Amino acid sequence: MINWDEFEHIHVIRKLKQILSAWWNIDVVFTDERGHLKGFDQEKTTFNNPAVAQLLLKETARNSISEMVAKTIEDLRTSHNRYSLRKWDMVGFDVGIFPILIENDFVGTVVATGFFREPNLGPRLEEIRERLAAFGMSPDTIDKCLGKLKFLEEQDRLHFCEVCELVAQEIVTLHLEITSRENRIKELNKELGNRFKYDNMIGKSKPMQSLYSLMDKIKTADSTVMVQGENGTGKELIARSIHYNSNRKDKPFVIQNCSAFNDNLLESELFGHVKGSFTGALRDKKGLFEMADKGTFFLDEIGDTSPQMQVKLLRVLQEGTFMPVGATEGKKVDVRIIAATNRNLKEMVEQGTFREDLYYRLNVINIRVPPLRERKEDIPYLVDFFLAKISETSGGAKRVLTKRALEKLYDYAWPGNVRELQNEIERLVVLSGDETKLMAELLSPKVLESGDKNKVQGARLQGKLKDALEDLEREMIREGLRRTGWNKSKLAKELGISRAGLIMKVEKYGLDKRKIAR
Ligand SMILES: Nc1ncnc2c1ncn2[C@@H]1O[C@H](COP(=O)(O)OP(=O)(O)OP(=O)(O)O)[C@@H](O)[C@H]1O
Numbered sequence: 001m002i003n004w005d006e007f008e009h010i011h012v013i014r015k016l017k018q019i020l021s022a023w024w025n026i027d028v029v030f031t032d033e034r035g036h037l038k039g040f041d042q043e044k045t046t047f048n049n050p051a052v053a054q055l056l057l058k059e060t061a062r063n064s065i066s067e068m069v070a071k072t073i074e075d076l077r078t079s080h081n082r083y084s085l086r087k088w089d090m091v092g093f094d095v096g097i098f099p100i101l102i103e104n105d106f107v108g109t110v111v112a113t114g115f116f117r118e119p120n121l122g123p124r125l126e127e128i129r130e131r132l133a134a135f136g137m138s139p140d141t142i143d144k145c146l147g148k149l150k151f152l153e154e155q156d157r158l159h160f161c162e163v164c165e166l167v168a169q170e171i172v173t174l175h176l177e178i179t180s181r182e183n184r185i186k187e188l189n190k191e192l193g194n195r196f197k198y199d200n201m202i203g204k205s206k207p208m209q210s211l212y213s214l215m216d217k218i219k220t221a222d223s224t225v226m227v228q229g230e231n232g233t234g235k236e237l238i239a240r241s242i243h244y245n246s247n248r249k250d251k252p253f254v255i256q257n258c259s260a261f262n263d264n265l266l267e268s269e270l271f272g273h274v275k276g277s278f279t280g281a282l283r284d285k286k287g288l289f290e291m292a293d294k295g296t297f298f299l300d301e302i303g304d305t306s307p308q309m310q311v312k313l314l315r316v317l318q319e320g321t322f323m324p325v326g327a328t329e330g331k332k333v334d335v336r337i338i339a340a341t342n343r344n345l346k347e348m349v350e351q352g353t354f355r356e357d358l359y360y361r362l363n364v365i366n367i368r369v370p371p372l373r374e375r376k377e378d379i380p381y382l383v384d385f386f387l388a389k390i391s392e393t394s395g396g397a398k399r400v401l402t403k404r405a406l407e408k409l410y411d412y413a414w415p416g417n418v419r420e421l422q423n424e425i426e427r428l429v430v431l432s433g434d435e436t437k438l439m440a441e442l443l444s445p446k447v448l449e450s451g452d453k454n455k456v457q458g459a460r461l462q463g464k465l466k467d468a469l470e471d472l473e474r475e476m477i478r479e480g481l482r483r484t485g486w487n488k489s490k491l492a493k494e495l496g497i498s499r500a501g502l503i504m505k506v507e508k509y510g511l512d513k514r515k516i517a518r
């Protein structure tokens, strides 16, 4: 139910763990409600205390954590305690167990260990030595461990518990955030049809299903088709697919981008020219229309053609004839035309920049390709398709996105549509190196920072969290300054920050010597 693996990568939780480690040498792990370790990776999880790291690899120590967690949960159910601090009998030092509660259900715990609550360690040190040795630990590891164990007096203990409770709360917030997004994704999935692809076109959404059935209907017709859609929505893919599903499929499919050339060049490109018709026309040249005879001609970016060019195109459409540059006789061709544009042609007609008669000639069948933001339910299918393609071409195992990364992709508006998504995925794979799990952190900043921030519960709580942490920090520094007699170097070392960093914080919190003395 809870996605434990994600938490290691969540900034706030990592930060809180760092604080526990830097201030009190305390290590933290998570368990489910039965006390089984979660989100723990033998190779990747790092620990402050080497003995704790080794203990977590041992079955007996893990079982003893499970037992303590079970007892604690039982105790918390019946008492009014919020958490439990106890001695970890098996090893001799102390452990804190903080419940993770979702709607009054215990779903897991935060287990923090590697400290003491009593000042007088004398006899216990020997006990710890013996017990750790019984686990097969080297004297060196044991010495290091003893060096790390801190005595937490009451004030410290309260702070420590506060941070651990924050960790537990943060996990709850994240979980709720994830579930609400999952529900949204489930809602979107209800909108899915049954075909997930059409040739090389991927998409399971309703708008794509309508597109597929329209394409089915028109494939054997010879009518002109106009494909309209934003950049990168797949207009060319659609044009290809129409051609390769039509009766003309064994004849040429020719593409010309109408915005790439100046008029003269475009004209000669489209219609060809006769030898000597202009400087450099050394021999007759066939135009693309002629080459596309019996096939399909794809006129891309049709909205960019000049008025003169528009007249000539109209003639091909009306009469099936065209005039090569410098020729005296027209030529006849049989081509099916598919035109595409990302501009609003209708508006251009109203403004007089695109010929109305040409518009209607082209617009016999109109295909509107929906932008990706109107069919986000296609995102996982597209991602899967791109990842499969990448592993096919570059070898290597097929990568998967973490849930959080996928959610980020849902939140982003994709102004560059499918092409932008494809580029994003390729970038992510490159940045992830050998890693097969693709983490949200490596997405590009625009994607990572998107999303409706007001809707995200975590945003509000993070504000609260920031306040809480600052309160805590202020309190700890104030107290530390008093205790160390304003020895900033000593305190900075204790807190695990630089002296300059401490001085900045002292100023930030207005911890003036005179004020504190009062
Ligand atoms: N539905 C889809 N499934 C899989 N790949 C897609 C899909 N739509 C677009 N693509 C991919 O996205 C990229 C852009 O597609 P395409 O060139 O057809 O878009 P376009 O609308 O012609 O873009 P532009 O307006 O920029 O010319 C291509 O690599 C294409 O393979």
Ligand SMILES: [Mg+2]
Residues within 6 Å of the ligand: 235, 236, 300
């Ligand atoms: Mg295109």
